[in-house]
Amino acid sequence: MDSRIQLLPILFNVSFDFIVRKVSEEAVIEGVKLAHGSSDFFHGKGETYELFELLVLMYADDLVAMFSSLQDLDKFILTSEKITQKYELTMSVKKTMTMSMEEFEVDSNGKLNKQKKIQHPDLNIVIRNQKVEITDKFTYLGCAISRDQKMKMELEARLTKATTAFNMLRNVVWYRKNVSISAKLKIFRSCVLPVLLYGSETWCPTVAQEKRFATFYMKCLRTLVGLNLGDRAPNQAILQITGQPAVEEIMRRNRLRWFGHVNIMVDDQDAATLVKKTIFSYLPNEKRPGNVGVRKRWEHKIIEDLEKSNVKNWRRETIDRDSWRAKINTIIETKPVNSRIKPIVQKYKSRADERRSREKKTDQGKAPRKVVEVLVKDNNKLCGCPNCKKKFKPQGITGHVRSCARDCCKKNNI
Template structure:
């Protein structure tokens, strides 16, 4: 979603319920930042990061100690009291002209993410209410997992949206409901001053298997249900797979593409440490294995809790795993074999 130069009517804003905050909390949030808070904030800045417009790295601010903290505290206090903050936007080496910031919350304010969650949550509730779509139906029985058929019937739940910040996935059981929800989404977000990014929006239809009379799935006979949704005279793209939170989701409901991506990223991460860590004789095997578990395996197995792998895909993962271990151990073993044969050890 994008927040462009739009105007939100006062009537729409009045619909959002205001949370109750006690006076003590309000006074704490409105108070000028103290010197202790500035010192704490300086200590939390990460080192070796690109400096801002002032070209002052974090290491220099920390080395300045109490005198730099007092100087920054005076500047922050003046900005806080005058509320006349200017800013510039830098893209590569180009810096824009200075402009006054008179909207939004202060940069770094703790209220910024909270207000965003409250705003988006209310918008989504209005969208779901107007769309009146249930989503996809999921069914399960406890006996299917560990009670061996002793469950008390099936349980059902309807799943419509997956949300992480402003990344949203909508799940419907037919193209008509999906189109109805997307149009309601477009209508409500416009009322609240947001615009759906058409270029980053796509639809995907999961391939449904044809079934025989006995309700058994017939392999190899999958059918695709296309959708043609138009928003603002633009067709929403239909894709075979898309990335959501770093995971690849395919319409054939397999993990072949995801495994390919995971292996590629893990291989790049492993090769980047080849001469720095893996080929260093001064680093013990135990340390190399710990680095491998901390830096390579999380990249390889990201999102693996949801994988349903084939035997071939498991073999590919095992092959990569053993190849990495051979690289870790081969030079150390060869080094010991040579020195043993020469009588040094």
Template sequence: MSLKQFEKTIGKNETKGKEKDASSNITIRDQNIETVGNFNYLGCNIANDQTQAKEIEVRVGKASNAFNSLRRIVWYRKCISIQAKIRIFKVCILPVLLYGSEIWCLKAVEEQRLNTFYMKCFRTLLGVGRGDRMRNDLILELTGQPSLEKILRRNRRRWFGHFNRMNKEEDQSMLPKEVLFSSFADAKRPPHGVKLRWKDKITKDLTVCEIKSWRREVQDKEMWRKTINKEVKSTTVRSDAAHVIHVHKESAKKRRADERLLDCNKKMNNPSSTPTIINVDTTCSLCGRTFKSKRSMNIHKRVCIQKRSTTSSADTKANEMHQ
């Protein structure tokens, strides 16, 4: 059964509602509740426009602080193996980065922001810089780790399975499940330029992973766990990872040396491209003294002006005394 068919079976009694005014006053125990753009709830940032841009920045910032706190203690230590560093990263950093990711409905830019930080951490673990030009897929292959896109997909499907198991004793759906699969009557979404909803993401995830009998599998917790963890299984670090990293570093050094040599040859062959030297007058206009730099001349000029002003004032006083 498809997700749309399941929505029809569970959302027969569709409700009609009007959008509530955001500026309406809410009073609880004689205290007015302030209307804000976003607020924190259980460690997650919730925005009134239902976007995760602020939440992603907060998650990346906290994960970056946690990662930097272990930089000298763990990541830069050569006596610690790469496999041990990856385990520490998955236990201490990844949960901070992906906290609350089960309910995220991200844009492509936000997913790219998370993936950039994710790959940057692995480059630090391997001791590889951006100048070494090692591809992301090669880094994931060397470390034996899944991509961040697969991890986000797994987290959404895990929460989706938890939702579908929310049933009462009388085989009735609980409120979160009814809200997920219900919709407003006579509500139509524009055909183009509309942000995907969370259940749209789930539909896409189920299609990509080719999960057709999801309604039966989600009821069995162990079976659903095996199904969603198939594509995120991590393997051990490749035995030749150190050799591959060394080869890339040596080739990067050679490439940078060739680029510097090529730049030098271009400058030698094109003398017109050399910067022109501007002749600056470094002679003091008051006393005629010449200096090597304009800065020295300016300093001397200020002193020279002060001396001339003091001598002129002394001469005027002497003339007044004679008169």
């Protein structure tokens, strides 16, 4: 390869950095001001902290700029257009978007009103006769970011992409009898799992969101060993016979791996770098409203991970990279596939077949009945669930009763 070609990415990064510095100097703008304290995660009232500014994130030819005011945003975009044109570069207007974070009104008592959002004025920024788009969500480096600062959109994107990656190999690998289960698991860990957990180092999922990831993960493992939900094999049994860790443990390892890597980011004077400051940063003059549930932050998730991983002194342990890597990797240590996996799978299959045959004999000669035929309607023509006693219209009670009152369904052949 020509040495000049190897230098092109470096030269572009240098020129891009020069352009951004010129823009910030000429526009005279400020980024988002954050505080970095001396006690890392724990911030008291008397803590001494250092204010620092976060203006832009740059990777290759992508850039994200952050501001506290709309005026600074307007000046930055217009100045960027002016400077890039001066140095014979062109900013793509189609790929340029603006987004404001979702905010709610706070009353005089400090209570948050989630029914009233703060409406920001629309920015009318026009560049080369094209208006800059205002959006509620965008994708940066493969990660979905939304103005409500929740993980729902990213979760859906990860599950969709991982499902596509898994289904592409369904007939090629997963259904092949001549491919061993050990080989299938290695391919799954190499081709599907990285797609599912891309960016998980910075996630702070809720319990419900973790369950959705676990559901997909276990569904994939069942397909690899040849089982399905009808065979009623417990999740723990699937993990034991395949020797795989739970997906929650993999996400925990990923968070701790990134946390340990960032914690040792210091400069020549042993001072924290910008990345380390950002990861331990907070807003010193802001207070969370007390009338709404406190949403967990990434730092809270890390504290939980450290406790569950039995890490006593992370400040000292993260300094030694090898020992830290060995400690967090024990969480997701994979084991060999059970040598008796085929007889175990066949046992679950046989049990399922026996159960289905018994159920078929029990119901033989009896036509299944409808839910509305068994339940009694009240004066308002509503039906009550036999289990939870909730009232439903006849059109909407069938699915609820089948999941909520299973014993009643079996008894009445529903």
